Amino acid sequence: MVANPSILFPETAATQTSEPAHSQRLLAVDNVSLEYRTRERVVRATHDVSFDVYGGDRFVLLGPSGCGKSTLLKAVGGFIKPASGTITLDGEVVRAPGADRIVVFQEFDQLPPW
Numbered sequence: 001m002v003a004n005p006s007i008l009f010p011e012t013a014a015t016q017t018s019e020p021a022h023s024q025r026l027l028a029v030d031n032v033s034l035e036y037r038t039r040e041r042v043v044r045a046t047h048d049v050s051f052d053v054y055g056g057d058r059f060v061l062l063g064p065s066g067c068g069k070s071t072l073l074k075a076v077g078g079f080i081k082p083a084s085g086t087i088t089l090d091g092e093v094v095r096a097p098g099a100d101r102i103v104v105f106q107e108f109d110q111l112p113p114w
Contacts (some may be wrong), residue, residue, distance in 0.1 A: 014075035
């Protein structure tokens with residue numbers, strides 16, 4: 001016997017509709033260029049990168065070592081300020097790290113190498 005989900009979870013019965021759900025834009029990266037300084041020079045890690053991530057999306061940053069993937073994630077986390085462009089999360093400009101984000105960096109050996 002299968003239980004009626006609206007009995008187990010009455011809040012879902014009120015929120016279910018026959019219309020398709022429209023996901024909200026959660027993350028907007030708009031013309032973001034990122035730079036960092038080494039002892040010898042300024043390195044441009046990304047140049048005018050733009051993309052949006054909506055609720056329910058699965059988003060993959062894929063590229064060779066040194067192409068700016070981790071630098072971009074650090075900027076979304078608020079650890080690096082863009083040289084140009086904006087990053088918004090839930091409609092708020094990312095200016096610093098926040099309690100609403102969690103970042104696990106590769107240096108902790110918690111992630112597979114790919």
